[in-house]
Amino acid sequence: MRYELFYWPTIQGRGEFVRLALEDAGADYLDVGNGSEADELGVPAIVSYLDGDATPRPPFAPPFLKAGELVISHVANILQYLGPRLALVPDDEACRYWAHGLQLTITDLVAEIHDCHHPIAASLYYQDQKDEALRRSQILRDERLPRFLGYFEQVLEQNPAGPDWLVGDAHSYVDLSLFQVISGLRYAFPKAMAAQQEALPKVDALAERVAARPRIQAYLESDRRLPFNEDGIFRHYPELDG
Amino acid sequence: MRYELFYWPTIQGRGEFVRLALEDAGADYLDVGNGSEADELGVPAIVSYLDGDATPRPPFAPPFLKAGELVISHVANILQYLGPRLALVPDDEACRYWAHGLQLTITDLVAEIHDCHHPIAASLYYQDQKDEALRRSQILRDERLPRFLGYFEQVLEQNPAGPDWLVGDAHSYVDLSLFQVISGLRYAFPKAMAAQQEALPKVDALAERVAARPRIQAYLESDRRLPFNEDGIFRHYPELDG
Structure with missing residues (x-):
């Protein structure tokens, strides 16, 4: 199965949580938003889904994933779908609901991080x-x-x-997402994060453990990994770092 | 199975989305937060989960649902679990991912509605x-x-x-949640909602259709349905209604 990820180009954004899972698993995927319009990819391909032209079930916003005939929207929903297929979540039901709940807590945190630079409106x-x-x-x-x-x-x-991973005794998509949050926060709030590091030894070790995974390491060094910037969720505005 | 819903007492809040599903299905459930401390219910019963005393998998925040040995947190996760068990979502996989994605869009909308009266901090x-x-x-x-x-x-x-319901040809938990959002918005923003009503004939009809479901109607008239108030998500501050 070749997965198709639909997300805006030029930023990591919420799409990055999906990319990390696909990259860690070595999955075959097409990054539609960063493709060329000449190949019928890029932003117009995303918009045709949002407008409801390409599907009777239009997503509200990117990211969304096309997997065969399925179109799945929202990061946590996509990761829940990919988890068992990419061996990124344990098999049992209790672990899956637990992992999904943790991912939804990460979703809430990411929204709060975004809103700290846009507390009134994303449109301003x-x-x-x-x-x-x-x-x-x-x-x-x-x-x-x-x-x-x-x-x-x-x-x-x-x-x-044990304290190595969030869910069970092996890495899961939730660990990859927490790594992304920590990486983004260190970019955006270096001072605040340095002040908190001592209180977070296990979170810190988890982030290092994820960064050392061979496919993640290769991905982070590739040009598929877009740099953090001031158009994304994690923005470094020094005045907001206290 | 007797479900146990853990949510703060005295407000509808996010717990209400779960209550509506349980009530519509006529499910057997215990509303722990609104129970008495003398019966080992109420707020202390919630806090023992949040503190990690009652479970090695502590929820980040209410609501959460106890179903046998499972503890499931976040509204959308709970509804996804209950959906098939309460016949509140179609059987096929595509419908379930679609319903969950819609519910997560409602989650985002609810957070934005909350933040309009608390744009800086929930703690202020x-x-x-x-x-x-x-x-x-x-x-x-x-x-x-x-x-x-x-x-x-x-x-x-x-x-x-057809345009009667959001997912397939029968009511689902997502319709119940959209009804709750519309009800809350009409309470909080009567002028703004009146101005928009004409553009939303199908959403409006859906809300009426849900309100007319016999168990929902009985619930809304019961004292289990807490009134909207200015401690919840949907607050009527006239100055915010333009």
């Missing part, structure tokens, strides 16, 4: 909501990051199979 | 972020509600099985 420029962004970012640094990241530290501590 | 009072709330609510009314609700109108229009 950062400069037009900077005062609000300064306020919200302070809350993110002081309250929300310790709460969310402390939660994942607790999940690792309490994992009956 | 509304009064301490009112200027920001005024700005964000205008965006919600002018841009986000037309975009989200117009999307659901489009989904109904494009449903190959």
